[in-house]
Structure formats: structure tokens, C-alpha cells
Amino acid sequence: MTVTVLVTGASRGIGLELARQYAARGSRVIATARRPAEATALASLAAANPGVVIEPLAVTDAAAIAALAAKYAGQPIDILIHNAGITGARAGHGLGTLDYDLYRQVLETNTIAPMRITEALLASVAASTQKKIVTISSSEGSIGGVDAPRGYWYRSSKAAVNMLMRNLAFDVRGRGISVALVNPGPVDTDMMKGVPMPLQKPADAVAKLIATIDRVSLATTGRFWDREGGELPW
Numbered sequence: 134m135t136v137t138v139l140v141t142g143a144s145r146g147i148g149l150e151l152a153r154q155y156a157a158r159g160s161r162v163i164a165t166a167r168r169p170a171e172a173t174a175l176a177s178l179a180a181a182n183p184g185v186v187i188e189p190l191a192v193t194d195a196a197a198i199a200a201l202a203a204k205y206a207g208q209p210i211d212i213l214i215h216n217a218g219i220t221g222a223r224a225g226h227g228l229g230t231l232d233y234d235l236y237r238q239v240l241e242t243n244t245i246a247p248m249r250i251t252e253a254l255l256a257s258v259a260a261s262t263q264k265k266i267v268t269i270s271s272s273e274g275s276i277g278g279v280d281a282p283r284g285y286w287y288r289s290s291k292a293a294v295n296m297l298m299r300n301l302a303f304d305v306r307g308r309g310i311s312v313a314l315v316n317p318g319p320v321d322t323d324m325m326k327g328v329p330m331p332l333q334k335p336a337d338a339v340a341k342l343i344a345t346i347d348r349v350s351l352a353t354t355g356r357f358w359d360r361e362g363g364e365l366p367w
């Protein structure tokens with residue numbers, strides 16, 4: 134049976150690579166992008182793969198989420214992947230100059246959107262065979278991993294989405310739905326431009342993510358997975 138995967142933020146970076154690799158596996162991919170007309174790499178992927186469908190979705194737009202859910206009502210979604218994200222990093226932004234409007238944007242994108250989209254599409258996930266809800270989190274959201282200050286907005290948005298999804302895991306377990314938080318590790322995408330650390334190629338990082346997502350099950354639900362398939366501290 135064909136596996137259906139929905140990926141948010143599929144215009145570039147990790148989301149685009151997830152769409153590419155799931156399509157290469159023969160999955161049906163619902164690739165969402167907030168500005169499809171500008172997502173030229175995604176458009177090329179869809180042109181070459183009839184199984185890839187592009188849907189417009191700004192994840193912070195509640196009406197657009199409702200419209201997408203209405204469109205897919207009654208259709209199974211095996212793997213729902215919350216990938217769209219922003220760092221909220223900006224030059225000169227730090228203690229004493231923190232921008233709280235920016236914080237709202239980061240929380241709307243990284244934390245509230247995954248929950249809202251989950252609620253909207255839950256029936257479609259429940260109607261599928263694999264029944265998986267996956268959020269691309271970050272080791273930056275690991276409170277136990279913090280030993281130096283940086284990224285107030287990003288770190289707290291990921292820690293909060295971790296808690297939402299861990300809570301959700303117990304809420305939907307009885308419906309046979311598994312929930313996972315996955316850390317891709319540092320990946321060479323626009324998000325990491327100029328960050329001086331070794332970066333994985335998107336293709337390599339996403340191959341590992343998909344291997345981890347394959348292992349997600351009711352037995353492992355609610356886990357915060359590290360990039361090599363181990364567990365991260367909360």
C-alpha cells in the first residue's frame with residue numbers, strides 16, 4: 134500500500150530533502166510550502182514525480198490549516214512531519230535587546246503550528262496504516278543539554294514543542310498513533326549559513342532521519358530521538 138507523507142516547509146532545506154527521499158521511495162508526498170511560486174526546486178521535484186503534490190501552507194495561518202484539513206478529510210496521512218521552522222536569530226539580538234514580537238513569530242512557527250496542524254489532521258493520521266506524527270526538533274531544545282547561553286527564542290520554542298508532543302504521545306496512543314521528536318543535528322541549510330561548525334549534507338542527514346522515523350512505533354512513542362537513533366535528554 135502506498136505510504137502518504139505530509140511535510141511542512143518543503144520549499145528548501147531539510148523539508149525539501151524529506152520530500153525528495155520519500156518520493157524516491159515511492160511514497161505519495163504532500164509537500165507544503167508557504168510560497169509555492171518561489172519554491173522552484175520543489176516544483177521541479179513535483180514535475181518529475183507524479184506522487185508529489187504541492188500544497189500552499191503558511192503554518193502560522195489557522196485558516197489555511199483548516200482549509201488543508203478540509204481538503205484532505207477522509208484521506209489517510211501515514212506520516213505527518215512538522216518540519217517548518219525559524220531560528221529567530223538576528224544580529225544584535227541578545228539579553229537587553231530581546232525582541233518579543235520576534236518571539237511570538239518563533240513560537241507561532243515552531244511550537245503552536247505543529248500542535249494546530251496535528252489537531253487539524255489527526256483524523257487523517259488515525260485513518261492511515263503507519264499513524265506517525267513526527268516533529269523536527271533540535272538538540273537546542275534539550276534543557277538538560279544547556280551549558281552556555283544562546284538562542285533564547287529558538288531553544289525555548291523547541292523545548293516547548295517537545296513538551297506538547299510528549300504530552301500528545303500519551304493522548305493519542307490509544308488510537309494507535311505514534312509520536313516522535315527528532316533531532317537532525319547540524320545540517321548545511323540556509324538556517325545554518327555562516328555557523329562555524331561541521332555540517333552534514335542534507336541528503337545524509339535526511340537519510341538518517343528517515344531511518345529513525347522508520348523505527349518510530351507505539352513501543353517508542355514520545356521519544357526525543359537523536360540523529361544517530363539514540364535518545365536525547367529532555
Ligand SMILES: NC(=O)c1ccc[n+]([C@@H]2O[C@H](COP(=O)([O-])OP(=O)(O)OC[C@H]3O[C@@H](n4cnc5c(N)ncnc54)[C@H](OP(=O)(O)O)[C@@H]3O)[C@@H](O)[C@H]2O)c1
Binds near residue numbers: 145217219324325
Ligand atoms: N539545519 C539544521 O542544522 C537544523 C538543526 C536542528 C533542527 N533543525 C530544524 O529542522 C527544520 C528545518 O530546518 P532547515 O535547516 O531546513 O531550515 P531552512 O533551510 O531555513 O528551511 C526552513 C523551512 O521552513 C519553512 N518555513 C519557515 N516559516 C514558515 C511558515 N511560517 N510557514 C511555512 N513554512 C515556513 C521555510 O519556508 P520558506 O522557504 O517559505 O521560508 C523553509 O521551507 C526546522 O524546524 C529546524 O528548526 C535544523
